[in-house]
Amino acid sequence: MSSVHAYSRFVAAEDRVWESGGAGVQRQILGHDDLLMMVRVRFEKDAIGAVHTHPHRQVTFIETGSFAVQIGDDKKILHAGDSFFVPPDIPHGVVALSQASLVDVFSPARQDFLNASSLP
């Protein structure tokens, strides 16, 4: 299962399904191996990525739109072209202030996403 797409070197967006990531949130698994994973996430306006934690470190690029981002006790509004970094086990979440999209990268890979994925 993950062994197939763990070695996808070229990933055409049209070949990757959008999967539900919660209300108003969809995600698309992009290039990855077991230690590094890129995921594109699109949000409807006002959709929420609830505050959560995971042991993976994360870096995120705001592709389009604007988000209110919380990391630990800090909050900031970020726009397309901005980014943020989340150390392991630090609570973080986002609220989409407009229709918006971001690119999350995790290290190691989010096996929970792969296990839930409908990718071949």
Place this chain on the structure above:
Amino acid sequence: MSSVHAYSRFVAAEDRVWESGGAGVQRQILGHDDLLMMVRVRFEKDAIGAVHTHPHRQVTFIETGSFAVQIGDDKKILHAGDSFFVPPDIPHGVVALSQASLVDVFSPARQDFLNASSLP
């Protein structure tokens, strides 16, 4: 030096300089720590990211435009929204087929970029 921006959790694009990455290529260091680093790179049409290798694993998101991408002996044209994954030590390079930009993520961080950076 790197100790300062190694802990930048929120990174506003306007606070980050664009640095030369070669002819027609500029890069901007975004969120990172020592083990995970995001870098935005913009290319003039026909600008080249020459084939090279490094021990870091890399995943890249095509933000805008189109690139001819080479990974090992394989080549593919990728467009905005597509991505690619480069295992450690595998030769890879890109040619911008239009004015174009991408987001590279490296694990671990590219200390060579930090050492060359004019970031505070």
